[in-house]
Amino acid sequence: MNCKKARDLFSAYFENSIDASRGTELEHHLAECEACNRTYERFKYAISIMESLPEVGPPRSFRAGVMARVESAKRGVPARVRWWRLDWQRVFTIRVPARVAAVGLAVLVAFVMSLQFLPPLRTGIASLFWAQKPAETPISTLDQDSARAPKPWTPEKTNGSGLIVTLDTESPGVYLLRLHTKSLKPAAFEIDVSGTKYSGYVLADKPSEIRVPAPHSGSVRVVHVAWSIGEWGRYQTIFLPSKLQSRTATRTFEIEQATVSDVLRKICKDYGVAIIAWGNLGKQIGYAQVYQATPDDALYECLSRVGLKAYGVASSVYAVEPVR
Amino acid sequence: MSERSAGAKAGSFGDYEQLGENVLIERCKSGDTAAFDEIVRRFEKRVFNYALRVTGNYNDACDVAQEAFIRAFHSIQTFRGDAKFATWIYRIVTNVYLDERKKHKSHPTISLDDTIELEENSVTRQIEDSTPSPDEILQTKERMRVLQRVINALPDYQRIIITLYHVEHRSYEEIAEILDLPIGTVKSRLNRARLAIAEMLESEPELFG
Structure with missing residues (x-):
């Protein structure tokens, strides 16, 4: 008996379903062939450990998710509207509810999409947020122009010349926020570091730096930055962990009914990564399950469903922004 | 009624x-x-x-x-x-x-070497994070992860048969029905899959002594 034939018989031999004469032949071969004998030992071991693979259940909301799809399939999705084939007279009567619903849905989608193109938060809103108290540690006074309501921010016009926030670790336990701009106009900013407010402006040749102490172990420091250049601006949130860790760690967790902000705070804390984010962080993420994921995967899993994306900008630092 | x-x-x-x-x-x-x-x-x-x-x-x-x-x-x-x-x-x-x-034909096949390297990293990270896990639990977990990676590295048909037989405990007859294959084919494919796993585990002596 050659080795190939012998190995073909391993399962039958192991399960005792081999006929006696073939079994004896195989036993002779195993006694003579050390390689096959070793492989058979390994073969038996492989079978034994496969039996010990644990059963993993689905996420808690799995069944509800299936049933939601079943119910929606049962109700029936409105037929696709062919605008050129619509009987418009009937569209506006209550006798064609499916079509009315379809038109309504299309209008709603258009409305929601138009909202997506508006800036999520503007400096004007942020200014209102901080207008209650004057800055405690003013670096310099705010440009009067920034009090005007800003126009929507358009990426084409800014050409990347807004306020650039970079993060550095100066020494253990201290983060260095460096604010600079490539714009020819002054970039006015307001920063809130755990209740301590800073405001001022930076110029192309006059950057600014703010030292932020790292939070206590196991907590997260959240820094809000609002800035404006002329008539446009942005509101950014920076999540800082107690200690930066490498991005290769994996974690398993699930979130349910949490806002983007809550999730970023959790990812910052659990993985030890800093996150600089802008966009609507108040959006709700219904449910997300993260299984043995790196921070890249965890961020993708949680943010992709709310129109945000994340990318690494340095080791242990991520930027989060709306998908455009 | x-x-x-x-x-x-x-x-x-x-x-x-x-x-x-x-x-x-x-x-x-x-x-x-x-x-x-x-x-x-x-x-x-x-x-x-x-x-x-x-x-x-x-x-x-x-x-x-x-x-x-x-x-x-x-x-x-x-x-x-x-x-x-x-x-x-x-x-x-x-x-x-x-x-x-x-x-998703472009679905990347996971190389066994890559996954093992990745797993080692994740274990190192767990130790650094001082997660309170006894060594044995960690090793069992690690073993299971490597085993899953090994199963992932099998061709589709072998992985399906291995899973149905060893994880889901289906009989040869049931597997033949599920996959619409003759029982003989199921048996020979299962044998091949078991051999493939045995060979792949051979490169992991520290985990699968």
């Missing part, structure tokens, strides 16, 4: 838990979604676990398992009842998985 309308009147979920599989399926066929909900409740663990072992990834498993149930719901009329529902749903999960694979 028919079985169906009696159940609909009774209406509470508690009643459905008492019902046999065939009755539930008959109710599903007549459009009773609560009966289907009960079917999902009974099979979700098995279906999900099978999808997880076959896809090798939690998120894909969620998608495949959910899609399989939706397909089952839509084609419940074609379920004749001469096979067990479990066999039928395993067949659907397998088809959903293979269809997905076809769609």
Whole structure:
């Protein structure tokens, strides 16, 4: 008996379903062939450990998710509207509810999409947020122009010349926020570091730096930055962990009914990564399950469903922004 | 009064838990979604676990398992009842998985070396993070992860057969029915898959002494 034939018989031999004469032949071969004998030992071991693979259940909301799809399939999705084939007279009567619903849905989608193109938060809103108290540690006074309501921010016009926030670790336990701009106009900013407010402006040749102490172990420091250049601006949130860790760690967790902000705070804390984010962080993420994921995967899993994306900008630092 | 309308009147979920599989399926066929909900409740663990072992990834498993149930719901009329529902749903999960694979032909095959390296990193990280895990638990977990990676590295048909036999504990006859293959082919493929796993584990002496 050659080795190939012998190995073909391993399962039958192991399960005792081999006929006696073939079994004896195989036993002779195993006694003579050390390689096959070793492989058979390994073969038996492989079978034994496969039996010990644990059963993993689905996420808690799995069944509800299936049933939601079943119910929606049962109700029936409105037929696709062919605008050129619509009987418009009937569209506006209550006798064609499916079509009315379809038109309504299309209008709603258009409305929601138009909202997506508006800036999520503007400096004007942020200014209102901080207008209650004057800055405690003013670096310099705010440009009067920034009090005007800003126009929507358009990426084409800014050409990347807004306020650039970079993060550095100066020494253990201290983060260095460096604010600079490539714009020819002054970039006015307001920063809130755990209740301590800073405001001022930076110029192309006059950057600014703010030292932020790292939070206590196991907590997260959240820094809000609002800035404006002329008539446009942005509101950014920076999540800082107690200690930066490498991005290769994996974690398993699930979130349910949490806002983007809550999730970023959790990812910052659990993985030890800093996150600089802008966009609507108040959006709700219904449910997300993260299984043995790196921070890249965890961020993708949680943010992709709310129109945000994340990318690494340095080791242990991520930027989060709306998908455009 | 028919079985169906009696159940609909009774209406509470508690009643459905008492019902046999065939009755539930008959109710599903007549459009009773609560009966289907009960079917999902009974099979979700098995279906999900099978999808997880076959896809090798939690998120894909969620998608495949959910899609399989939706397909089952839509084609419940074609379920004749001469096979067990479990066999039928395993067949659907397998088809959903293979269809997905076809769609994503570019799906990267995970190299065993890469995964082992990655696993080592994650273990190192866990130790650095001083997670309170006894060494044995860590080693068992690690062993299971490597084993899953090894299973992931098998060709589709071997991975499916290994999972059905060793994880889902299906018989040769059932596997033959699920995969629409002769029993002899199932047996020879299972043998090949076991040999492949044995060979791959040989490169992991520190974990699989």
